Structure formats: structure tokens, C-alpha cells
Amino acid sequence: MVYDIQPFSVQDGPGIRTTVFLKGCPLRCPWCHSPESQEFFPQLSWISMRCVGTKICESSCIKACPKNAVELGETSIDSRSGESIQLVHVKRDLCDNCGECTKECYPHALFICGTSYTVEEIMKKVRPDRSFFARSGGGVTISGGEALSQIEFTLALLKQLKAEEFNTALDTTGFAAWKTVEMTLPYTDLYLxxxxHMDSERHKQTVGVPNEPILDNARNIAAAGGKLQIRIPVIPLFNDDMENLKRTAEFCAELGSAVTSVQLLPYHNLGVSKHLRISDTPVAEATPPSEAKMEEIKELFEGFGLPAMIH
Ligand code: SF4
Ligand code: SF4
Structure with a gap:
């Protein structure tokens, strides 16, 4: 179950990469910048900016819905004509994600997020980019959601990528049984x-799962000779106190030469608007950390001999 395939990505590992985003994750990070990745099933998504209004498309989505789940919503101003347009609203409690309305929505304001792919279908998409990967030192990244939650598919894709000599990266929360992670080791050049958070109770309260399996798996990957690019989302009022960050830096330093770099990712609020594409439930929004704060954190990690960078 894939929700996106992004070619020419430069954020998901070394060089130019194609990133395959798998749908479904056992964690529930409130700051998630891809909330559409969390559930394991296909979901109806609605992007208000694309909606041309019911007058132009003759309320085709409302007429198409067999569950009466689409109703008139807010009005908005069309940025091109300056005219008022009538938007729609999806009653999430009635919607079963059947996708009938999307067939009638020509601007693709409504669409189903989440598609089943075979390994060969993915390979057909990545093979044409081999020369870009070769020139830039890039390859293919499997991301999520949590790719380890679909281990059968992830493993089959990693094996095929390696059989065709692609560089591979696995972007993971690390939350899985060790025997699951271990299976990916021979086929994964780099783990993102x-x-x-270093405090398990705080971790569980905030994202829904404890941190012990995550920390243990990182230690085991390092001991088994795997390479890790550690990524730390810096989230205000959650993990940005210097005591927690010091413990995190100590942990990364203990992993030794397995750590190729530490990426410090300042919180941003992109996930807030994306969340509204799939849900009416509001999510908490924070103020992004200042540049000075991020520099202070970077210096802390560098003080432990870690190659840290702000992204
Ligand atoms: S996905 Fe199906 S149930 Fe949901 S709003 Fe569209 S047509 Fe209605
Ligand atoms: S969601 Fe699509 S079909 Fe429905 S009013 Fe907007 S543009 Fe028209």
C-alpha cells in the first residue's frame, strides 16, 4: 500500500533518489508532516485549493456519493476570477472511502490516497532513473509511514533493488521487532x-509507543555493521530541552562509526493543513524553533564528535 512515489528527491539519503512512500504507521506523532501516511487503508483526500466549486462542476461529487457523505461546505474566493465559490465538505463519519466521488471530480480536488503496487510496478518506475542515481551517488529510498510494517513487500523490493545493483536506503521509525529489522540488513545500504525522545514514558505519551525497541534496534544495526543516518525532529515543548538532547547525542555517539550523520530537523507546521485533507479533527500547532536554537543544538551534537547538520 503506497501513497506516493517521489522521483528526484534530494532529502531522503545521499544523491538524487526516488522515494517510495508506504502507507501505514504504528506511531501517531502529532507533528507528522504526512498525516495521510498513518492509516494502512486507502483514504479519501480533499484539497480545498483545487476545488473549483459546485457551480462549475454541477455538484458532481455530491450527486456521485452513495452514502450522502458530501455536503455543501464553506464559501471561498476563486483566486483567478475573484468570484465567490461554493466548496464542499466531506462528512467523515459517513464516508467509507469508496472513491466514487473522485471519478466525477475533474480537478482532482477529491482523490484516493493509497494504491496497491507490486514490486515489479515499482521497479518499472525506478529503472529509468538509474543514470541520475549513478551520476549523483543516489538510489532508491523506501519510506513511510513505516515501511517495516509491510515487511514482506519492503523485503521483496529491497532484494530486487539489490539484485539490480541499486543503492538502497530505508527511512524508518525503528519501531519493529529486531528479527524484522534484521531481515533488511543485507539489502539496506543506509538506514534513515x-x-x-530518550525518555520512554514521554515517548509513549506523545507518539503512542515506547522507545526501547527503537533504541535497541539502532544498537543492533550498529553492532551488525549497518549504517545509520540519525534524524532528530526538533519539536518545541516535546524534545527540545537541552537535557534530552544531550542524552540523545550521547546515545548517537555510543553507536560509533555506524552513524554517518545526524540530521536535525526543525519542526514545521506543513502537517497541519495536510491533516485537514483527510480529517476534520484539528491538530496542535507549535512555533518552529529559532535558527539560534537549532545552531545551539548542532553545536551540542558536534561536541560529541558527531557530524551534525540542520535540514
Ligand atoms: S469516498 Fe465514497 S463515501 Fe466517501 S465521500 Fe466519496 S463517494 Fe462518498
Ligand atoms: S470537490 Fe471536485 S467535484 Fe466536488 S465541488 Fe470541488 S471540484 Fe467539484
């Missing part, structure tokens, strides 16, 4: 590995 999130560390969110």
Missing part, C-alpha cells in the same frame, strides 16, 4: 533512523 528517527530518534524522537
Amino acid at each position: 533512523y528517527d530518534i524522537k
Whole structure:
């Protein structure tokens, strides 16, 4: 179950990459910048900016819905004509994600997020980009959601990528059984590995799962000779106190030469508007950390001999 395939990505590992985003994650980070990645099933998504209004398309989505789940919503101003347009609203409690309305929505304001792919279908998309990968030192990244939650598919894709000599990266929360992670080791050149908080109770309260399996798997990957690019989302009022960050830096330093770099990712609020594409429930929004704060954190990590960067 894939929700996006992004070619020419430069954020998901070394060089130019194609990133395959798998749908479904066992964590529930409130700051998630891809909330559409969290559930394991296909979901109806609605992008208000694309909606041309019911007058132009003759309320085709409302007429198409067999569950009466689409109703008139807010009005808005069309940025091109300056005219008022009538938007729609999806009653999420009635919607079963059947996708009938999307067939009638020509501007693709309504669309289903989440598609099943075979390994060969993915390979057909990445093979044409081999020369870009070769020139830039890039390859293919499997991301999510949590790719380890679909281990059968992830493993089959990693094996095929390696059989065709592609560089591979696995972007993971690290939350899985060790035997699951271990299976990926021979086929994964680099793990992009999130560390969110060193206190397990705080970790569980905020994202829904404890951190012990995540920290243990990182240690085991390092001991087994795997390479880790550690990623730390810096989230105000959650993990940005210097005591927690010092413990995180100590942990990364203990992993030794397995750590190729530490990426410090300042919180941003992109996920807030994306969340509204799939849900009416509001999510908490924070103020992004200042540049000075990020520099202070970077210096802390560098003080532990870690190659840190702000992204
Ligand atoms: S996905 Fe199906 S149930 Fe949901 S709003 Fe569209 S047509 Fe109605
Ligand atoms: S969601 Fe699509 S079909 Fe429905 S009013 Fe907007 S543009 Fe028209």
C-alpha cells in the first residue's frame, strides 16, 4: 500500500533518489508532516485549493456519493476570477472511502490516497532513473509511514533493488521487532533512523509507543555493521530541552562509526493543513524553533564528535 512515489528527491539519503512512500504507521506523532501516511487503508483526500466549486462542476461529487457523505461546505474566493465559490465538505463519519466521488471530480480536488503496487510496478518506475542515481551517488529510498510494517513487500523490493545493483536506503521509525529489522540488513545500504525522545514514558505519551525497541534496534544495526543516518525532529515543548538532547547525542555517539550523520530537523507546521485533507479533527500547532536554537543544538551534537547538520 503506497501513497506516493517521489522521483528526484534530494532529502531522503545521499544523491538524487526516488522515494517510495508506504502507507501505514504504528506511531501517531502529532507533528507528522504526512498525516495521510498513518492509516494502512486507502483514504479519501480533499484539497480545498483545487476545488473549483459546485457551480462549475454541477455538484458532481455530491450527486456521485452513495452514502450522502458530501455536503455543501464553506464559501471561498476563486483566486483567478475573484468570484465567490461554493466548496464542499466531506462528512467523515459517513464516508467509507469508496472513491466514487473522485471519478466525477475533474480537478482532482477529491482523490484516493493509497494504491496497491507490486514490486515489479515499482521497479518499472525506478529503472529509468538509474543514470541520475549513478551520476549523483543516489538510489532508491523506501519510506513511510513505516515501511517495516509491510515487511514482506519492503523485503521483496529491497532484494530486487539489490539484485539490480541499486543503492538502497530505508527511512524508518525503528519501531519493529529486531528479527524484522534484521531481515533488511543485507539489502539496506543506509538506514534513515528517527530518534524522537530518550525518555520512554514521554515517548509513549506523545507518539503512542515506547522507545526501547527503537533504541535497541539502532544498537543492533550498529553492532551488525549497518549504517545509520540519525534524524532528530526538533519539536518545541516535546524534545527540545537541552537535557534530552544531550542524552540523545550521547546515545548517537555510543553507536560509533555506524552513524554517518545526524540530521536535525526543525519542526514545521506543513502537517497541519495536510491533516485537514483527510480529517476534520484539528491538530496542535507549535512555533518552529529559532535558527539560534537549532545552531545551539548542532553545536551540542558536534561536541560529541558527531557530524551534525540542520535540514
Ligand atoms: S469516498 Fe465514497 S463515501 Fe466517501 S465521500 Fe466519496 S463517494 Fe462518498
Ligand atoms: S470537490 Fe471536485 S467535484 Fe466536488 S465541488 Fe470541488 S471540484 Fe467539484
